[in-house]
Amino acid sequence: MNEIRHVAVLGAGLIGAGWAALFGLCGRRVTVIDPHPHAATRVADAVAQARPVLAALGLAPVATPAIGYVASSSQLDADVALVQEALPEDAALKRAAFEQLEPFIATDTLIASSSSGCLPTPMQAGLVHPQRLFIAHPCNPPWLMPLVELVPGRYTDAAVLPRAAAFYQQLGRRTVQLSGEIRGHLVNRLQAALWREAVHLVASGAATVEQVDQAVTEGLGARWACCGPHMIFHLAGAERGMAGFLDNLGEAVEQWWADLGTPTLDDETRRLLIEGMQAATRGREVAALASARDQGVTHMLRAARALENG
Amino acid sequence: MNEIRHVAVLGAGLIGAGWAALFGLCGRRVTVIDPHPHAATRVADAVAQARPVLAALGLAPVATPAIGYVASSSQLDADVALVQEALPEDAALKRAAFEQLEPFIATDTLIASSSSGCLPTPMQAGLVHPQRLFIAHPCNPPWLMPLVELVPGRYTDAAVLPRAAAFYQQLGRRTVQLSGEIRGHLVNRLQAALWREAVHLVASGAATVEQVDQAVTEGLGARWACCGPHMIFHLAGAERGMAGFLDNLGEAVEQWWADLGTPTLDDETRRLLIEGMQAATRGREVAALASARDQGVTHMLRAARALENG
Numbered sequence: 001m002n003e004i005r006h007v008a009v010l011g012a013g014l015i016g017a018g019w020a021a022l023f024g025l026c027g028r029r030v031t032v033i034d035p036h037p038h039a040a041t042r043v044a045d046a047v048a049q050a051r052p053v054l055a056a057l058g059l060a061p062v063a064t065p066a067i068g069y070v071a072s073s074s075q076l077d078a079d080v081a082l083v084q085e086a087l088p089e090d091a092a093l094k095r096a097a098f099e100q101l102e103p104f105i106a107t108d109t110l111i112a113s114s115s116s117g118c119l120p121t122p123m124q125a126g127l128v129h130p131q132r133l134f135i136a137h138p139c140n141p142p143w144l145m146p147l148v149e150l151v152p153g154r155y156t157d158a159a160v161l162p163r164a165a166a167f168y169q170q171l172g173r174r175t176v177q178l179s180g181e182i183r184g185h186l187v188n189r190l191q192a193a194l195w196r197e198a199v200h201l202v203a204s205g206a207a208t209v210e211q212v213d214q215a216v217t218e219g220l221g222a223r224w225a226c227c228g229p230h231m232i233f234h235l236a237g238a239e240r241g242m243a244g245f246l247d248n249l250g251e252a253v254e255q256w257w258a259d260l261g262t263p264t265l266d267d268e269t270r271r272l273l274i275e276g277m278q279a280a281t282r283g284r285e286v287a288a289l290a291s292a293r294d295q296g297v298t299h300m301l302r303a304a305r306a307l308e309n310g
Numbered sequence: 311m312n313e314i315r316h317v318a319v320l321g322a323g324l325i326g327a328g329w330a331a332l333f334g335l336c337g338r339r340v341t342v343i344d345p346h347p348h349a350a351t352r353v354a355d356a357v358a359q360a361r362p363v364l365a366a367l368g369l370a371p372v373a374t375p376a377i378g379y380v381a382s383s384s385q386l387d388a389d390v391a392l393v394q395e396a397l398p399e400d401a402a403l404k405r406a407a408f409e410q411l412e413p414f415i416a417t418d419t420l421i422a423s424s425s426s427g428c429l430p431t432p433m434q435a436g437l438v439h440p441q442r443l444f445i446a447h448p449c450n451p452p453w454l455m456p457l458v459e460l461v462p463g464r465y466t467d468a469a470v471l472p473r474a475a476a477f478y479q480q481l482g483r484r485t486v487q488l489s490g491e492i493r494g495h496l497v498n499r500l501q502a503a504l505w506r507e508a509v510h511l512v513a514s515g516a517a518t519v520e521q522v523d524q525a526v527t528e529g530l531g532a533r534w535a536c537c538g539p540h541m542i543f544h545l546a547g548a549e550r551g552m553a554g555f556l557d558n559l560g561e562a563v564e565q566w567w568a569d570l571g572t573p574t575l576d577d578e579t580r581r582l583l584i585e586g587m588q589a590a591t592r593g594r595e596v597a598a599l600a601s602a603r604d605q606g607v608t609h610m611l612r613a614a615r616a617l618e619n620g
Contacts, residue, residue: 089559116562117565139529139533140545140546145528145529146528146529147525147529174524176517176525176528182511183569184569186516186525189511189570190504190508190522190525191530191539191542192507192563192566192567193503193504193507193570194504195540195563196503197499201496201500206490207488212496212538213538215459215496215500215538216538217535217536217537217538218455218486219456219457219497220449220501221532221533221535221536221610222455222456222535223455223531224526224530225531225532225534225607225610226602226603227523228522228523228524229523229526230505230508230523230586230590231587231590231599234591235450235596235600236324238324239596239597241584241587241596242583242584243580246575246583246584249399252399252426253575254574255427255493256494256498257502257506257572259494259499260499260502260503262567264564265556265560270553270556273552274551274556277541277551280541286549287549289537289541289544290545293537296535296536296537296617297532297533297535297536299613299616300532300535303610304609306609307605307606307609
């Protein structure tokens, strides 16, 4: 169970650059595989954003991360212990990249796909050593949100996920290990379910984009940062917990479920969402809003960690 | 636009006792209308739970709240300026209580229903002065979570909701004023939408109760405490914001929507949820878990307020 010291990141988009920043700032040697001339700039931007957050969260970022760049997998050094794939969400493109990569890494080098939309088993199909491939899906950005979802494919070796979990935990992440693959894993399914109703409320004219967002930030977010949805209802059931909740409110919940919307992202709905967001942001730029999010989430995570540590 | 100094709370269950604690600790005179012999004990328990939370949030709870008890609406003093109804979720029961109440309050006394499941217009039907009735739906517990949803019925006077908003804001609450009524308002619809998928993930065997809750607390909650669901996706769209997100990921989201589950709370699902919750709580009592929730959420809200105040 050797430690993972040298990591390759395949693709320096938003997620790949974020991973590279996290790995590098946490003292791992990083090789970014991306032929794009802007790869180094993107990673440097992510490092600049991630550094104060990791410092605030007590993760002691290194002063000078060791991040190198190559244009192709064929230029990788032999000691790469894990490849974190972060290519666009296109299963065929990812499979081709894995087949191209495999001859240039050791047989036991781990391959972690960041995919939210593709399932691991089809990605294992073209590999000579498929037992080392799995999903390690981060939230966005990877250096901010703690959770990494670890998902095995049919051919993933049983020892791989525990080893990966130990690695991501060393970087201050929290891991959830699923027993099998499911489209969207957990986080994106739950997020999509909430957003579907959010879109319905806007599209049906029941509320504005800003009102729906306020309902979440002021009515649900702080609670969900401490208790999951099952626990919330367990606590709403008084002494009998979940059983009491289901007896008292199970029927009401089923009525709400029956009344939830099933919008589509047609042109008119897209227009409502884009215009509603413009009204809600009042001209503030995406970069400034993202910076406010990072600062806010960092405060929330610090509060959560302080609580855990008594 | 006179200030609301004396509030009556109709029903001292979990929500009513919580309202009474909030009103009393924030210096309002409170009369609880409940014939149950345990009403005073329940309210005293809520006061004990709420006091440290309100103090931690800078709301300066009074040392000795002025909370009185009567068995029936007929015993109310004439200066009650707002009646906060918190009876069980039964529309007929609530309507009967309002009709019984109306002769004993002034014509301009506000009537706020805490209902999450009943709509306001049908509750206005039997009133002589229906223009003063509206929904003021708190999250649970009312003294902890900031949001109060204000919902007008068809006959609600236009001046009522702004006056109510000012009152709840004086108690440290945040208000969202809906333009019309919708089953479950915003918070419970959004919460139900997320929980439907949470139940599906457990019922289908994809994840345990504890794993689903962890996906929310570690992957979504801290972000939702700062940014609503629309803002999250606006920030995932890079420079082009929501428009970029919809172009890049709109199709993927629609595929996730199509794959979401539609569970029912049948006996087998209820058993899985209750047993899953037992496994997740590892024998910890509901009261201890609720206390941990209150402490955790208080930390989150303090962090959020510190951030707002720079």
